[in-house]
Amino acid sequence: MSRKDKKPEPAPSPSGVERLHRLLEISLWINAIHADPDELLGQVVDSIQRNFGYSFVAVWLLAERGQCLSFRAGTGDAGRAMRQRHAQIGVEESTLVGQVAQTGVHAQWLALDNAHASLAAHCLPTTRAELVLPLRAAEELTGVLDVQRDTLEVFAHEDVMMLQMLAGQIALALLVAELHQREDRRRYFDQRIREAGQALSGQMTTQEAPDHILDKLAAVVPYMRGLLMLAADKELYVVAARGFPDTRRALQMRITLRPTGDIYEQIYRTGQPLIIDDVTQSPSWQQQNWLELNRSWMGVPLTVLDRVVGMLSLTRREPNAFTGDDAVWAQAFAGQAAILLEGSRLYDQMAGLNVELERKVQERTEELAGALRNLERLDKTKSNFIGVAAHELRTPLTVISGYANMLNINPAITSDSALTSMMEGVLTGINRMLQIVNNLLDVTRIDSDVLDLEKSPSHLYILIKRARREFDDSIKERNLTFEMVDVEDLPIVLVDPNMMYKVFYHMVMNAIKYTPDGGRITVTGRVLQGTDIGDAVEIQVADTGIGIAPEHIKLIFEKFYQTGKLSLHSSGATKFGGGGPGLGLAIVKGIVVAHGGKIWAESPGHDETACPGSRFFLQIPLMRLGTGQLRNLK
Numbered sequence: 166m167s168r169k170d171k172k173p174e175p176a177p178s179p180s181g182v183e184r185l186h187r188l189l190e191i192s193l194w195i196n197a198i199h200a201d202p203d204e205l206l207g208q209v210v211d212s213i214q215r216n217f218g219y220s221f222v223a224v225w226l227l228a229e230r231g232q233c234l235s236f237r238a239g240t241g242d243a244g245r246a247m248r249q250r251h252a253q254i255g256v257e258e259s260t261l262v263g264q265v266a267q268t269g270v271h272a273q274w275l276a277l278d279n280a281h282a283s284l285a286a287h288c289l290p291t292t293r294a295e296l297v298l299p300l301r302a303a304e305e306l307t308g309v310l311d312v313q314r315d316t317l318e319v320f321a322h323e324d325v326m327m328l329q330m331l332a333g334q335i336a337l338a339l340l341v342a343e344l345h346q347r348e349d350r351r352r353y354f355d356q357r358i359r360e361a362g363q364a365l366s367g368q369m370t371t372q373e374a375p376d377h378i379l380d381k382l383a384a385v386v387p388y389m390r391g392l393l394m395l396a397a398d399k400e401l402y403v404v405a406a407r408g409f410p411d412t413r414r415a416l417q418m419r420i421t422l423r424p425t426g427d428i429y430e431q432i433y434r435t436g437q438p439l440i441i442d443d444v445t446q447s448p449s450w451q452q453q454n455w456l457e458l459n460r461s462w463m464g465v466p467l468t469v470l471d472r473v474v475g476m477l478s479l480t481r482r483e484p485n486a487f488t489g490d491d492a493v494w495a496q497a498f499a500g501q502a503a504i505l506l507e508g509s510r511l512y513d514q515m516a517g518l519n520v521e522l523e524r525k526v527q528e529r530t531e532e533l534a535g536a537l538r539n540l541e542r543l544d545k546t547k548s549n550f551i552g553v554a555a556h557e558l559r560t561p562l563t564v565i566s567g568y569a570n571m572l573n574i575n576p577a578i579t580s581d582s583a584l585t586s587m588m589e590g591v592l593t594g595i596n597r598m599l600q601i602v603n604n605l606l607d608v609t610r611i612d613s614d615v616l617d618l619e620k621s622p623s624h625l626y627i628l629i630k631r632a633r634r635e636f637d638d639s640i641k642e643r644n645l646t647f648e649m650v651d652v653e654d655l656p657i658v659l660v661d662p663n664m665m666y667k668v669f670y671h672m673v674m675n676a677i678k679y680t681p682d683g684g685r686i687t688v689t690g691r692v693l694q695g696t697d698i699g700d701a702v703e704i705q706v707a708d709t710g711i712g713i714a715p716e717h718i719k720l721i722f723e724k725f726y727q728t729g730k731l732s733l734h735s736s737g738a739t740k741f742g743g744g745g746p747g748l749g750l751a752i753v754k755g756i757v758v759a760h761g762g763k764i765w766a767e768s769p770g771h772d773e774t775a776c777p778g779s780r781f782f783l784q785i786p787l788m789r790l791g792t793g794q795l796r797n798l799k
């Protein structure tokens with residue numbers, strides 16, 4: 166079917182079947198309207214004209230909120246010309262078209278009546294008769310169908326009925342087309358909003374966010390000039406501008422929110438978008454003289470949790486350019502934009518906090534590293550001093566010890582019981598001093614990694630027994646039970662026996678020292694396979710002593726760390742609760758680690774009355790001999 170502009174021959178009155186046939190053709194065109202209303206409405210009027218021999222057929226639709234009728238389609242050259250110049254008729258105007266649009270009732274006019282000639286003001290010059298019918302769909306008047314003849318002939322009842330039916334169909338088809346269009350627009354809009362939402366998600370600084378928002382908005386609601394303003398202290402200040410001849414100048418703009426009548430204040434107060442169809446008609450509009458006049462304006466609030474945090478101000482050049490749809494879309498977009506803005510503020514704050522935090526951490530780390538370096542230096546100095554002092558003390562101590570031993574066997578002393586017991590005291594003191602000096606030397610050696618191990622296959626049982634023998638007197642005196650379980654059968658290990666002896670010496674001494682009279686000390690041995698130091702021999706020294714508090718359990722292996730009471734320091738090495746200089750476990754750990762082993766302590770806690778006891782574990786790697794089998798050299 167193609168559109169013909171040629172004026173048709175007046176058709177002879179069609180027969181009933183022929184008439185139906187023609188109506189069918191017109192209906193087909195009408196049914197197709199929804200696909201492209203602008204094009205197909207033209208086909209419909211052509212088809213009516215062609216099939217029924219009218220001189221002119223046109224469709225006018227209500228526009229501008231029902232204020233006027235706008236020419237939408239018409240036959241021939243006249244129709245095309247009217248469409249091109251966007252012909253309009255005010256509803257109030259006294260033309261037949263205006264009258265029907267107001268009354269909603271069809272009416273006709275004949276060129277007999279000169280008094281009412283103005284009714285046909287919009288008719289073609291040749292028109293002699295006109296019939297105008299309302300287009301009504303879903304009870305609503307949407308426009309009129311205008312049919313003209315150039316013969317002075319009344320439209321018969323039959324014609325009116327038929328055209329009324331066609332007008333109903335056209336109105337319905339236009340409604341369906343409009344619904345389709347709306348649905349398409351909604352889908353398009355949903356898609357754009359989704360895209361904008363994605364584009365507006367993510368983290369952004371307050372510097373980046375406003376420009377980004379205006380860029381993305383242009384894809385959803387196109388505009389000539391756009392501003393994004395933020396509200397603070399009853400003032401809107403511009404943070405992003407698009408389409409301005411001088412962006413810097415635009416960014417300096419401030420708008421004070423004046424109460425009553427001010428459009429910005431109205432948006433701020435109501436939280437609703439506002440459209441001005443033509444700013445030249447708006448008394449409150451203040452045109453900036455450095456900007457080209459854009460007739461349409463729309464303001465959209467940026468709202469977060471019912472609080473207006475800013476505004477979008479958009480313009481388009483033509484009047485009436487923003488529609489209700491634009492407002493709905495812009496508002497939905499603004500919702501996402503406001504979230505992005507708030508997010509960016511938080512992000513900025515967080516970023517600021519993070520930078521501050523990092524700076525502080527950095528400062529503290531540097532301070533700590535400095536303090537650590539100082540401590541290490543001090544520790545080194547202390548170790549050096551201890552080493553030098555111990556060396557210097559050992560020589561005179563050895564001399565004193567030699568002379569004291571000689572005196573001890575001198576008859577002048579042995580014959581006098583009072584002198585003998587005094588001499589014993591001197592010798593015990595000297596021995597204790599020698600012990601301490603030797604311990605200090607051991608610690609210094611461990612600290613400076615000069616613990617030269619002279620390893621040989623050794624039996625730990627022998628070394629433990631030797632250590633125990635050292636304390637035989639104290640064990641008896643303090644009524645302690647000392648037992649060894651599964652130690653005798655332990656395999657031979659490759660260790661420095663003198664050093665390992667020192668380990669057991671200190672462990673047994675501690676067990677005695679921190680266990681009350683009548684207590685029990687148990688040394689247990691076992692072989693473990695696949696520990697984190699490989700196959701190992703484990704020795705456990707358990708006592709029923711005062712136990713160790715959890716806050717001390719790791720620190721007791723540090724040198725000079727002791728938890729005992731200072732007042733008890735002068736007590737003997739194996740007196741209950743007698744404190745030492747805090748060197749024993751540091752030496753033990755140093756030696757065990759030098760052997761590639763591990764040491765740790767376990768205890769339910771410290772309680773001098775309940776005595777929960779302590780257990781010390783030490784593991785020494787088991788030497789593998791032969792083809793990977795544990796070989797007992799015993």
Ligand code: ADP
Pocket residue numbers: 671675676679708710711712713721722726727728729744745746747748749750751779
């Ligand atoms: P000290 O010379 O003080 O005994 P050590 O290095 O041998 O030094 O021990 C450090 C600290 O560990 C001791 O002061 C004591 O508090 C605690 N300690 C060591 N062994 C035991 C144990 N068997 N029972 C309870 N506490 C212990």
